[in-house]
Amino acid sequence: MEVITTFLNGLSLGGVYALIALGYTMVYGIAKMLNFAHGDVIMVGGYTVMVFFNLTGQPLVAALIAVVFCSLVGVVIEKLAYKPLRGASPLAVLITAIGVSYLLESLAQIIFGSSHKIVMLADLGKLILGSLVIDLNTVVTLLSAIAIMAALTLFVNKTKTGKAMLAVSEDRHAAELMGVSVNKIIMITFAIGSALAAVAGTFYILKTPDVSTTMGAMPGIKAFTAAVIGGIGSIPGAMLGGILLGVIETVCNAIPALSNFSIAIEFGLLIIILLVKPTGLLGKKKREKV
Amino acid sequence: MKTSIKVLATALTASLAVTAFAACGGNKNYAENNESFFIATSGPLTGDYAKYGLGVKNSAELAVEEINKVAKDELGFTFTFSMADDKASPDEVNSKYYNFYEKGMQVSLGTVTTGACLEWKALATNDSLFCITPSATGDKVYSDSDIMYQMCFSDNNQGTAAAKYVKDSVSTTKKVGVFYQSDDEYSAGIYSTFTAEMGSGSGYEMATATFTKDSKTDFASQANTLKDCEFVFLPIYYSDAATFMLAANKIDNKITQYYGCDGLDGIDSYEGFDISTIPQEISYLTHFNSSAESGKAKEFIDKYVAKYGTDTLNQFGASAYDCIYAIYTALKNAKAEGKDVKVNMSASEACEIFKAQFSKMTVTDYVTGSTIKWNADGTVNKPADRVVVKAASK
Known part of the structure; x- marks a missing residue:
């Protein structure tokens, strides 16, 4: 039974990583940039949830406000920091993203102080199936993550905006010639990615109710790793990578002899996968004409 | 072009050498112009452990403020305390240390957290600067050193x-x-x-x-x-x-x-x-009961809460308060023994005085202990309490 509980915990943590990884992978796939400030948008989402949960006492309302607010933050970041660098070297964009990351952390510290805060969003209780006791928060996190991923996949494949996103990710210039507004698509991508970060932040607080200015840093790095494992730019790849990383981390933490090495094992997996399949598990090889 | 590069390289090398020697400190007394006795430290004022650092800063300032009301009469000079933010990271310590050292730091609270303290210890040992840490509990803090003392219990x-x-x-x-x-x-x-x-x-x-x-x-x-x-x-x-x-x-x-x-x-x-x-x-x-109803701990709590509120009231701060009083007591004892206790003595001169005093003095009626003395290795010897902050309800 403990194995099942651990596995479910892993799936649920993996769901959170997958949601964050989706943000990374969408932005990379469409804007061709690594948004290292993405982890800090999770933190913005965490604080927004905290503020509005304290005000309203309603976790769902707080989460919805966080989704809207983070989308706006994502759009503002894109407009002010990244749009002026369109066409600049990838290194300049990367450094700017790191700068945005520190800016967000510093702003949060000025506003909320440096102390950690506990936010008890909701305790949904336990599901008892014979001798198996499952935390319902875990189940809700897992099911919601799966539902959001499915909705996102449908959105990208079935809607006009989603297809425009795919077009921009395939060939930005050709898409522009076909009448797609690349700037608008990139802006929408940032809005969706940041909204997903807010959702991930909410689920993360459900699992670990500790809100701090650095709360997004490590999940952000792990989710980026998940996106690379799955194949950066690939939505199913981000899901697969996130789930895989979450399960591995949770299983390692459950085995005392391995718990000290969980991070090493996760990143070791990244190295092995990149050696065997450099494009990631579900990444596609691209032929370049020379 | 080549000549100008050579000139530039020589100038850079010379400036680096000057900086390196300056950083080493040598025997220069940076405190020679001090008008008050300078105590300094670093600690986490921001970040995950800011609560501890702020507790130390507030409490040390409170103690200095109290001592300065009588220190002029008893020692002939007052004290200044300053604390920099090291975010509990050893990487942040070097610049903070030298900034204080070159401003005339004469004794230190040796930082708040163990990792940072070990970096501080290496620099302070080089300059013979005495340190008494309120909260760096690591065993490596005091081991193999005659300048590092603790007010807190060691990890051991x-x-x-x-x-x-x-x-x-x-x-x-x-x-x-x-x-x-x-x-x-x-x-x-x-x-x-x-x-x-x-x-x-x-x-x-x-x-x-x-x-x-x-x-x-x-x-x-x-x-x-x-x-x-x-x-x-x-x-x-x-x-x-x-x-x-x-x-x-x-x-x-x-x-x-x-x-x-x-x-x-x-x-x-x-x-x-x-x-x-x-x-x-x-x-x-x-070693500090934050719910104390009487005694020195209660006095400290009342004064602290009145000035800073309860948010950063903790044993790290209480310990820092005692550190400042222990420094003051050591200087008073040295003066009573006829030692030349001057406001502008160098860090290494002050270090000799503190080492001599801390190895033999016993202080009583402090916030974190009714009787406190130090072992030869710099660890503290005082009673510890177990405080129950939440009773069982199952």
Whole structure:
């Protein structure tokens, strides 16, 4: 039974990583940039949830406000920091993203102080199936993550905006010639990615109710790793990578002899996968004409 | 072009050499123009452990303010205290140290956290600067050094005291769990002493779960590992301990008691953490009772709360308050013995005075101990209490 509980915990943590990884992978796939400030948008989402949960006492309302607010933050970041660098070297964009990351952390510290805060969003209780006791928060996190991923996949494949996103990710210039507004698509991508970060932040607080200015840093790095494992730019790849990383981390933490090495094992997996399949598990090889 | 490059390279080399020699300090007395005796330190004023650093800063300033009302008459000079933010990171210490040293720092509180303190110790040893730390508990802080003293208990002390508590108070029929941070000097140090003191043939069934700085995204697995333990020892900081307790609350468990060391100080005032939702007893080892109803501790609490509120009131601050008074007492004792105690003496001259005094003096009626003296290795010798911050409700 403990194995099942651990596995479910892993799936649920993996769901959170997958949601964050989706943000990374969408932005990379469409804007061709690594948004290292993405982890800090999770933190913005965490604080927004905290503020509005304290005000309203309603976790769902707080989460919805966080989704809207983070989308706006994502759009503002894109407009002010990244749009002026369109066409600049990838290194300049990367450094700017790191700068945005520190800016967000510093702003949060000025506003909320440096102390950690506990936010008890909701305790949904336990599901008892014979001798198996499952935390319902875990189940809700897992099911919601799966539902959001499915909705996102449908959105990208079935809607006009989603297809425009795919077009921009395939060939930005050709898409522009076909009448797609690349700037608008990139802006929408940032809005969706940041909204997903807010959702991930909410689920993360459900699992670990500790809100701090650095709360997004490590999940952000792990989710980026998940996106690379799955194949950066690939939505199913981000899901697969996130789930895989979450399960591995949770299983390692459950085995005392391995718990000290969980991070090493996760990143070791990244190295092995990149050696065997450099494009990631579900990444596609691209032929370049020379 | 080549000539200009050579000139530039020579100039750069010369400036680097000058800077390097300046940084070494040499025998220069940077305090020769001091108009007040300069005490300085660094500590986390921002970041995860800011609560500890701010407690130290506020308390030290409070003590200096009080002492300055009488110091002019008793010593002929007053004191100045300054503290810089090191974010509890050793990487931040070097620049903070030299900034203070070159401004005439004469004695130091040797930083707040162990990792940063070890870096500070290396620099202070080079300059013969005396340090008494309020809260850097690591055993490496005082080992192999005659300039490092502690006002707090060492990790060794805390691990030993925790093992003694278990052996004295916890039945051998109970399973004992330990949850610690394996990549943290403080946590791993206490764990190491604790397990050594418990011994392999202690009769207790034991279980261990660990985490690292980078793997603390979810404690569900570790809570599951320790769910059958009745007594859980938590030699970790309060924010992680609270997260662990909440994770354990989500599963059926047999835990009846949580016990920690000084890192658990502050758990009862952790913002958003409703300690009453934890059904287990929560207690920790401390030298400062923040609920004291009488004595020096009560006086300190009243003064601190009136000035700074309760948010950063903790044993780290209480210890810093005592550090400042111990420095003052050492200087007074030295003067009474006829030593040349001057406001502008160098750090190394002051160091000799402090070493001589701390190795023999006993102070009484302090906030963190009714009687405090120091062992030859710099560790403190004073009684410790177990404070129960939450009674069991299951």
